[in-house]
Amino acid sequence: MFFLADGDIAVLTAKGVHVMDHDGRPIERPAHHVAWDPIMAEKGGYKHFMQKEIFEQPRAVRDTLLGRISQDTGKVFLDEMAVTEKQFREFQQVRIVACGTSWHAGLAAKFMIERLARLPVEVDYGSEFRYRDPILDSKTLTVCISQSGETADTLAAQREAKSKGSPSLGDLQRDWFHDHARSQTVPFRRTPGRRSRGFHQGFHFAMTALLLLASYLGQIRGRLNEAAARILMQEFTRIPHKIETVLQADNSGFYENLARQFFRYTIFSIWAGYSLPHRARKAR
Numbered sequence: 001m002f003f004l005a006d007g008d009i010a011v012l013t014a015k016g017v018h019v020m021d022h023d024g025r026p027i028e029r030p031a032h033h034v035a036w037d038p039i040m041a042e043k044g045g046y047k048h049f050m051q052k053e054i055f056e057q058p059r060a061v062r063d064t065l066l067g068r069i070s071q072d073t074g075k076v077f078l079d080e081m082a083v084t085e086k087q088f089r090e091f092q093q094v095r096i097v098a099c100g101t102s103w104h105a106g107l108a109a110k111f112m113i114e115r116l117a118r119l120p121v122e123v124d125y126g127s128e129f130r131y132r133d134p135i136l137d138s139k140t141l142t143v144c145i146s147q148s149g150e151t152a153d154t155l156a157a158q159r160e161a162k163s164k165g166s167p168s169l170g171d172l173q174r175d176w177f178h179d180h181a182r183s184q185t186v187p188f189r190r191t192p193g194r195r196s197r198g199f200h201q202g203f204h205f206a207m208t209a210l211l212l213l214a215s216y217l218g219q220i221r222g223r224l225n226e227a228a229a230r231i232l233m234q235e236f237t238r239i240p241h242k243i244e245t246v247l248q249a250d251n252s253g254f255y256e257n258l259a260r261q262f263f264r265y266t267i268f269s270i271w272a273g274y275s276l277p278h279r280a281r282k283a284r
Helices: 049-055 057-065 085-090 101-117 126-132 152-163 200-220 226-236 239-252 254-262
Strands: 009-013 016-020 093-098 121-125 140-144 268-271 274-277
Touching: 049 057, 057 200, 057 239, 085 200, 093 101, 093 126, 093 152, 101 121, 101 200, 121 126, 126 152, 140 152, 200 226
Parallel strands: 093 121, 093 140
Antiparallel strands: 009 016, 268 274
């Protein structure tokens, strides 16, 4: 497939397609290969795409870790990035820009980056970022996250960062993210496209990628020593199996029974370490 830039016009006829700019001048757009096939995008024996999305979470984490960590040394390898090690050492702050569920992943990343790399982090909504004229420069790393890879607000925020000289890590969710050439990295994602509106697999992927980034920053900046990094990465590689262990309980219908019992409740209260339904707010 190929992607249209802002202002492009594609004309489709029985003989094919040609692209022109807004003034009618012909232009060429490079073709991109999408590294998954239709079979991977089907339900694969699951009842529905939401269930498939849930049960693919362990694979999303494994695929993201593949070839990027050493369990022996704890070192993180992010060779795709064009941002240099010197730049990573000199960054003075990090801005994370996202919308929706990706924004919640960014909030978790704030804790991870500040703890592991000792860099101050701000998390912004993509829809508000460019309107407040953010203070950015070459010492600020901007990380833009989008579950679809096509979120207009997030793309606009990335362009805003670039215009102010802030090195940016582009979208972390899509192999076919058409704007990645404008950023200074390529996506982490190695999993197929999603068909469900749920974000289970994508959220675990985003959290994995962001923890890799936090660990990498900590190592490059000398804030995360080898012993601590090794323990962290060894635990990290156990996460897919732990997710699978939790999902295995679904074979007995455990989660389905919980869903049938609680699906009409709108608020849950936290008490004594347990989540209990707030019966006063039960939906009718």
